[in-house]
Amino acid sequence: MRASSVLLAAALIGLPPSVQASPPVRVEVEDLAPDTGSGEVIRQLEAQAATAFADGDLAHAAALYRQLAATHDQPAARAAALVTVGWIEQLAGHPEQADAALEEALFVDPELRLRSDLYDETFVRRFLDAQPRAQAARTREAAELARAGVQLIAAGNLEGARAKLEAALALQPDQPRTLYNLAVVDLRSERSEAALAGFERVLSLGQGRPDLVPPELRALASTSAGLLYLKRGDAAAAEAMLEQATTLTPGDGKTWGYLGMARQRTGKLLEASAALERARALRPDDLEILDTLARVQLEAGRPIEAAAGLLEATRRLPDAAVLWLRLGIAQQKIGGLEEAETSFRRVLALDAENRAGFAEQAAAFLALTLNDLGRPAEGAEMARRVLAWNGHSVDAWIYLGLAQRATGDLAGARQSLERAAALDPSRAETAYNLGSVALAAGDSLAAREYFLRALELQPAFPAAREILDRLDRGGAAPAAGTGRGTAARPGFGATLTEASYEEIGLKGLAVGAVDASGAAARAGIQTGDLLLRADGRPLAKSQDLLDLVRSAKRGQVVAIDLLRAGRPLRVSVRLD
Structure with a gap:
């Protein structure tokens, strides 16, 4: 409709205006039959506008073309009708109205092109002068809509925010902040794929036009995309995005923490630890960073470093049960059993009702620690405490069985360990411990089956192999230790x-x-x-x-x- 409307108006305007004896009755949209449909309404308006112009009623013709612009659904057709309004207003000697109509036309359709051969030089210049004004108006309107969208995001009105932001993007399609905020709306609306596409669109704009997307916005988009990749399970893509973010904003501790998490999932534990240490230096009181760093250090086999960092962390955050839990685990790994006991008991005090789930974990580790300290009765009590919270805890059943064996309750130990084996048949140490209990009870046949089972599950199990070799040679098997170990000597060279x-x-x-x-x-x-x-x-x-x-x-x-x-x-x- 854009071309036909402009050309029709131009052809009519080229005729000399006639003198009106009596102006025709103005036709309003609501005067038309309601069942004619929009196409018929447009045709009637065009006919009425042409008649008004031919009769020399420029004011009426301009008004009808404005109504025609309001009726069109397509921006190009609306803009074409407004150009005609501008031409009529110029002919009528109304330059300000002509400028306003052209500015509105270019606001509606910034891609609108004018055929200069159909208009005089004044009108062409007027059209060109209107272009920057229209663009500035679009920019202002887009900024207002974007600001309103951000306010609605803060208020939790995500659908309202989406409408505002999409309207802003209709005016400025590549405005990076608006694209980013719309991606945030998608993210909070659980539309992860759309959110990821939005963040990547921002990054794509930044690659093509670095001046268009400031570094801090690129960093935010990279971080958000990285977290979405982490959620998706693509740790390698997450790492690449988060590395880009830390390059853009090296002082952002949170982003370094997320990078550490991504590297942990890719198995790069030393690199993960380095990133998390950088995060800790920037955010020394961030509980998530401190906990993740400790877990990575423990996973990487660096319990001394973990313990040292956690001692400082627990001094800064003395009520953080999870940090005391990690500290106890680190102390246990390096042989500080008494210190580990203290840390685990601190967890039990901080999470007495196990609402955070830390007390259950601490009680399980404490049961093991008490067994190692030669206090199996207390270890058994602590294992039962775990089972009161979670009767399906395999570790708790194993630790209870070890404690019962140490106190001489072989029947109880066997029953507890069989319960553990039923819950998780894949654990070799459970079979080994059942074998040790059977040996202690004098049942070498049953012991043999258990040790064979342990080797079947874990072929590299030297303690189980040693006992089986002894049994095969017909000699007395040594007293089997627990699945945590069996002895050494100082005069061994x-x-x-x-x-x-x-x-x-x-x-x-x-x-x-x-x-x-x-x-x-x-x-x-x-x-x-x-x-x-x-x-x-x-x-x-x-x-x-x-x-x-x-x-x-x-x-x-x-x-x-x-x-x-x-x-x-x-x-x-x-x-x-």
Whole structure:
């Protein structure tokens, strides 16, 4: 309709105006028959406008063309009708009205083109002068709509915000802040794919026109897209987006934290730790960052670093139960069992009703810690506390079984461990522990089946293999330890020195020179290792190891828990 309307008006306007004896009755839209449809309404308006112009009634013709513009649904057709209004107003000697009509036409359709051969030079110049004014008006209107949209987002009216922002984008399709805010609306409306497309559109604009999208907005879009990729499970894409965000805004601790999470999911634990340490430096009181960093350090086998950081974190946030939980786990891994007990009990005090779920986890770790400290009755009590909260906790059933075995309740231990095996048949340590209970009860046939099951689930299980070898040779099988280990000796070809790092609850025996032909070397123990536990018992003093070895039998295989370069390891040592 745009071309036909403009050309028709131009042709009519080219005729000399006639003198009106009596002006025709003005036709209003509502005067037309309601059942004629919009097409018929437009045709009637066009006919009436042409008649008014031919009769020389320019004011009436201009009014009819305005009504015609209001009736059209398509912006191009509306704009064409308004150009005709502008031409008529110029002919009528109304330059201000002509300028206003052209500005409105270009506001409606900024792509509108004028055929200069159909109009005089004055009108063409007027049209060109209206273009920047119309663009400025569109920009102002788009900004007002965008501001209203942001206010509606803040008020929680997402649908209202969407309408405002979409209207703003209709005026300025590539306005990056409006695109970003519309993506936020999509995100909060759980339209993740649309949100991701919006954030990526902002980034695409920034690549093509860096001056159009400021760095902080690109960083926000990159961060948001990265989090959506994380939610989708695409950690590699998330990492790429978040790396871009940290380059744009290196002082944003939250973004460094998200980058650490993405790297953790891609298995880059050292890089994840580095990003999270940067985040912690920028946001030292951010609980999510502190917790994630501790989990990554523990997963990366760096419990000493985790414990050191968590000691500072718990001083800053003493009521954060999750940080005390992570600290207890780190202390347990480095052999600080008494300190771990204190940390776990702090969690139980902070989350007494287990509303956050931390008390259940702490009680399970505490049950294990109490068993290792030689207090199995207390360990059993703590395991039952876990089971009162969650009767399907496999760990709690295992720890209860170990505690019952240590107190001599072999029937109860077997029942608890069988319950654990029923809940999760894939765990080799459960089968191994059932085997140790059966051996203690004198049931070697049942023990054999359990140890075979343990090896089937975990072929690299040296303690289970050792006992089976003994049973196959017809000799007396050694007393099996728990699934956490079986012993070591100081005269096994290495010099040992007591070491204590009280600040992080770390005690052990530092390994000096290692005899290449001794038991320690055969087990893989190296100079610089820190021995923490032997057969699950803490090695705070040299006497602890001496006492254990004196009570062991020659040829017995025991487990040594140690730290090497901050990473926990377990090695098996056959006593000479």
